[in-house]
Amino acid sequence: MTIKTEFPCRVIEQDDMGIVLSDGCRLSARVWMPEDAVANPVPAVLEYIPYRKRDGTLPRDEMMHPYVAGHGYACIRVDMRGNGDSEGLMEDEYTQVEMDDAVAVIDWLSRQPWCSGAVGMMGKSWGGFNCLQAAFHQPPALKAVISVCSTTDRFADDIHFKGGCLLGENFGWGAVMLSYSSRPPDPMLRSDWRKMWMERLEAEPWLAPRWAALQECGAYWKHGSVGEDYARMQTPVLIWGGWADNYMNTVAHLVENVPAPCKGIVGPWVHQYPHTAVPGPQVGFLQQALRWWDRWLKGIKNGAEDDPAYCVWMMHSAPPDACAKERPGHWVAEVEWPSPRVSPLVLHLGAGVSNASQGKMDEQVADAFALTIATPQHLGLKAGEFFPMGLNAEMPGDQREDDALSLCFDGDPMEAGLDLLGAAELRLRLSSDKPLGFVVARLCDVAPDGASLRIAHGMLNLCHRDSREHPSPMVPGQVVEVAFSLDQMAYRLAPGHRLRIALSNSYWPFVWPSPGAGRLTVTGGSLTLPVHSGSTAEWLPPPAEHAQPWQHRVVRSGKTRRFIEEDLITGTYALVVQDDLGDAENLSHGLCSGETMSERWEIHPEDPLSAKAEHIWEQRLSRGAWSIRTCAEAEMTATATHLRHRAVLRAWEGDELVFEKMWDDSVPRRFV
Structure with missing residues (x-):
């Protein structure tokens, strides 16, 4: 990590610039810009969140915004209505009022004497959500966005x-x-x-x-789910995610569906900006951001639109570690997504030979079987946080204790290993003895010593088996076919390791329990894996650097x-x-x-x-x-x-x- 103190432009700062909205509500902004911006107007980059610029996000703000401003931008960090030093009241997340305010702020910024008229918007988490939502609303001055750890679907992926x-x-x-x-x-x-x-x-x-x-x-x-109409996404998007964060699906969804120029990068990271996030390696997020802003806010022909569509850190087999500082792997760069280098491998679920309560999976269609999922309620205590923030044992730990309580289907050890890139899909034929219930699937890397590392997981509320808009309770005893995707992944399974799919109908405290301790009977199923071929070390990101810490x-x-x-x-x-x-x-204050x-x-x-x-x-x-x-x-x-x-x-x-x-x-x- 390099700390930069010298930049092409000398930066001036204002602690409390007022932005007064049409209803009289004054929003408070902290602003960094080149000292000569009034004489030589620059593009504006907006970050708009409720997390308090005066104290809450100040440590990260001071590492990022002066850096970008020092390269010829005005960086504006706005407290949303009802938060920090801004007036008004906040009623909920992602309201129409919140977005109307954002659109008004973008317009206001574009008309300032120090602004060239071009505005970009960036943010992580809440700020990543609302900059995608702003792009969806298409304000004329918004020319590009950079979103980190966000979602396209507020119901399925939040x-x-x-x-x-x-x-x-x-x-x-x-x-x-x-x-x-x-x-x-x-x-x-x-x-x-x-x-x-x-x-x-x-x-x-x-x-x-x-x-x-x-x-x-x-x-x-x-409302606020941009995946409801991708055709509205006409603003260039640079989208970032982390495999240790539960917003990892967003990147692939946007790269595949957004009609505007869209590039995606996923590293091994938790819910943090990629220049400071763990596990390493960290990358030069700020340099990549400047490349994006230079192309779309300044019109510099730097080739950003020709970068690979989807760059991912393909993680390699490693011992489970809920506090991992680094994850071994290599960068894969896909020119297009979906990638022609990914092909499906179907593994059928079947009963185990030596253990009647467990199962196996291979490429052969299994004989008839009936296996039970009735897991204890405390299963899942080492599942990790929804969005881990650091190294406080927030990532998934060794899964073997939960595996021992689950219905597991194991593959054979892989002699040559296996590369996976994309989302696995699980299909199950099952019945339930209760009207309400769910099933959780964990795809794990099982080492020769028995250690189990969670690669990806997915879950389905069985009431949503046919429709998430119109769910309906299960009919006890009735056999149904269900299918759902696990989370996106990029993973290289080491030779001698095997894959395991572990099924449970409890996952505490990640999922709130069903009202009754139910029993699911599985009588068939398959797992479709996205097998990737031909990858080497294909992308070299710039090293991580930032401005002086607070x-x-x-x-x-x-x-x-x-x-x-x-x-x-x-x-x-x-x-x-x-x-x-x-x-x-x-x-400072x-x-x-x-x-x-x-x-x-x-x-x-x-x-x-x-x-x-x-x-x-x-x-x-x-x-x-x-x-x-x-x-x-x-x-x-x-x-x-x-x-x-x-x-x-x-x-x-x-x-x-x-x-x-x-x-x-x-x-x-x-x-x-």
């Missing part, structure tokens, strides 16, 4: 549902946003900070039950713990995460910020209704004698008929409790 299954992180994300949005503006920038803070707290939404109630893919989820003083160091508890008296298991980020003072969170995901192996999630988030801000603190506590439990979401939000000014609000919502279990 943090709420996956394959129609309700994700545990739907609740977790609701708790996060309850906490994140509870903080006030900085009093140094807003004399009316306290009034704005109270208005925010009073209007604060508890979103987890709202999302959980929407158990089919309807208008709410289709100047700060550590007031109190943090500490993170992640562990699994087994209660030997009650028989329950719990995944516990304790993450204290400590406190740090910004040496003196604001001290800190954050502490804890999560507990508890369940009994025999009782899906014992599932309980408890999250506590604390936010701290101070400067001199001024200090505030907020605490969001959330709990989710369930009965056979309802999902219960409770929360309380409290706020203190100094030592005085100045706000308290409670929620208690019950959501009918129609399909989950």
Whole structure:
């Protein structure tokens, strides 16, 4: 990693540029631009998110935006309405108001005296979502976007549902946003900070039950899903993803379907920008971004449109490691996607020879069999996070313990190894003894020593077997054919290793349990693998570099713990995460910020209704004698008929409790 301090342009900065919208709402922007931009206008690059530019994303902002500005761009980091130092209130994620504001900001930027009229938009996660959504809305001044860790489908490929299954992180994300949005503006920038803070707290939404109630893919989820009409994507897109992140499918979908120039890059990374993300190798994301902006915002003929369509880090077999700092592999560059170098290999599922409860898979059609999936509820404790952020054991660990509890179909050891690129598809013939249930499939690399590394996973809520718009419960005992895709992958299986498909109907806490401990009977199926041929080291990205990190003083160091508890008296298991980020003072403006969170995901192996999630988030801000603190506590439990979401939000000014609000919502279990 190289830290750059010298750039072609001298950069000036403004902490709080006001952008006033048509309804009078003032958004706050932090801006970096070349000092001569008024005399020599430059393109603008917008990042527009709710995560607080004054403290929240400031460390990463200062490594990226001055770098890009130093190469002849105005970089504008805007706090969305109702967040950070911006006025207004936020009601939900990806609302039409949010997008209308974004389109207005893009237009406003294009008309500034220091802007050439061309605007780009970039972002990760929420910012990656809304820059794709902005491209979908086609504002005239928006000439290109760069999106990192985002989705084309808010129902199928976001943090709420996956394959129609309700994700545990739907609740977790609701708790996060309850906490994140509870903080006030900085009093140094807003004399009316306290009034704005109270208005925010009073209007604060508890979103987890709202999302959980929407158990089919309807208008709410289709709004903001650019995959609903790819033909509208007429703006050039550079899309990035990571194999350790659960937004890895987006890249292939966009490269395959967007009619505008679209290039995709997927590395081994977690949910971070690729110049800082783990596992390594990191790459020069900022240099690649400048290449994209130079081509589409400045019109420089640098050949960016002729780059490979899809560059991926093909990971090689390695021991399982939930804290992997590096992943061995090589870069594969596909000129087009889908690639002519990928061909299907169909493996049929069948009963095992030596173990009647397990199975095998090979290219021969299997004899008739009947195998059962009835897995204990605590299976999945080492599945990892939906979007891991770093090296705190957030990636999948060794899968062999979960494999031992699952219905597994094993292939033979591969004498020559095998390369995979794309999404595997699983077909099953099965019946269920319950109307509500799901099946999870994990594709694993099993080493000769028995270690099991998860390559990809996929899942299907069986109510969604025929339609995600119109789900219907299973008819107990009725045999049905189902099919679903596993996540995209790029993987080289080592010689002597074998593939395993592990099936379960529990996956805690990744998926919220079904209301009853069901039993699935599998009587047939196949796995279609995307086999890749002919790849070598085909792409050499630039090395990672960034601008100087933020100047700060550590007031109190943090500490993170992640562990699994087994209660030997009650028989329950719990995944516990304790993450204290400590406190740090910004040496530029003196604001001290800190954050502490804890999560507990508890369940009994025999009782899906014992599932309980408890999250506590604390936010701290101070400067001199001024200090505030907020605490969001959330709990989710369930009965056979309802999902219960409770929360309380409290706020203190100094030592005085100045706000308290409670929620208690019950959501009918129609399909989950």
